[in-house]
Amino acid sequence: MSKNKTDIGRRQFFKTGAIAIGSLAIVGAASNYLKANKKNNIPDTNTLRPPGAIDEETFVSECIKCGLCVQICPIQAIKLADIDAGLDYGTPYIEVRSQACDFSCDSLQCVETCPTAVLDFQQFKREGEKAIEKYDKEMAGKQMDKNYNPFKVQIIAMKEHVKMGVAKLNTSTCLAYQGKGFSGTVRDAGFDGVNRSPYTTDRKATPVVDKKYSSDICDICVKECPIGEKAIVMEVQTDGTKKPKVLDGCTGCGVCVMVCPTEEPSIIVEPIKA
Numbered sequence: 052m053s054k055n056k057t058d059i060g061r062r063q064f065f066k067t068g069a070i071a072i073g074s075l076a077i078v079g080a081a082s083n084y085l086k087a088n089k090k091n092n093i094p095d096t097n098t099l100r101p102p103g104a105i106d107e108e109t110f111v112s113e114c115i116k117c118g119l120c121v122q123i124c125p126i127q128a129i130k131l132a133d134i135d136a137g138l139d140y141g142t143p144y145i146e147v148r149s150q151a152c153d154f155s156c157d158s159l160q161c162v163e164t165c166p167t168a169v170l171d172f173q174q175f176k177r178e179g180e181k182a183i184e185k186y187d188k189e190m191a192g193k194q195m196d197k198n199y200n201p202f203k204v205q206i207i208a209m210k211e212h213v214k215m216g217v218a219k220l221n222t223s224t225c226l227a228y229q230g231k232g233f234s235g236t237v238r239d240a241g242f243d244g245v246n247r248s249p250y251t252t253d254r255k256a257t258p259v260v261d262k263k264y265s266s267d268i269c270d271i272c273v274k275e276c277p278i279g280e281k282a283i284v285m286e287v288q289t290d291g292t293k294k295p296k297v298l299d300g301c302t303g304c305g306v307c308v309m310v311c312p313t314e315e316p317s318i319i320v321e322p323i324k325a
């Protein structure tokens with residue numbers, strides 16, 4: 052082999068090597084960036100993944116950002132993360148202070164519609180079926196309750212099985228903990244969140260600002276919780292006063308956060324970080 056050819060070969064070898072090392076450095080830097088980014092992208096307080104989200108890492112890598120969950124939600128609770136949002140770009144999230152999931156759709160439509168099962172419907176389906184089986188067993192041989200509605204039994208079980216996060220009270224700002232009541236509308240005019248209160252008869256999602264409250268001791272979070280006494284109650288204290296207490300059945304839906312009348316909500320939802 053001529054010296055010239057050897058030199059060219061050597062130069063090519065070093066050039067290819069340099070490109071390879073450079074590429075590895077870029078890949079390494081990108082992967083470090085993604086890792087750091089991923090760390091930052093764990094949902095913040097009051098910012099949750101939709102119901103049924105699988106573990107965060109798999110969720111982010113397998114969600115195809117199709118937006119079907121966004122489109123199907125009747126109250127537009129779900130948004131797709133912006134490029135500058137804390138969450139991974141294009142993945143869905145719910146910011147509960149702005150618009151909580153009040154289970155308006157009654158059937159976890161976002162979960163059911165997800166084509167990749169990163170919102171896992173099977174777990175809810177199983178819970179619904181189990182609840183119907185349990186009810187049927189309890190009713191065996193008895194006269195059928197004329198109000199029996201298997202669909203209702205199923206959806207209650209499905210909703211109760213949701214675990215987006217857990218509500219936490221800030222006892223230093225919560226009005227009930229200060230012995231205070233509340234009268235008026237809970238959010239400023241212009242707030243566009245809606246809520247399908249469990250206490251209305253027509254079960255329509257109405258604007259939060261359309262409802263006026265009046266209570267000697269604030270209990271709005273308890274009243275508006277779509278899950279009810281399995282999730283949050285007014286607990287009688289030894290001195291006879293009542294204060295809200297979050298229980299294990301809390302789904303992290305965030306309705307309590309959305310309707311809390313203090314400027315900074317005195318109840319927050321911490322996301323479940325799987």
Ligand code: SF4
Nearest residue numbers: 124152155156159161
């Ligand atoms: S479960 Fe909640 S977030 Fe999902 S579609 Fe229904 S109302 Fe919207």
Ligand code: SF4
Nearest residue numbers: 114115117118120165
């Ligand atoms: S429907 Fe499923 S895959 Fe599509 S954006 Fe929502 S979570 Fe992601």
Ligand code: SF4
Nearest residue numbers: 276301302304305307
């Ligand atoms: S306490 Fe009720 S309203 Fe608040 S997050 Fe839990 S389930 Fe939702």
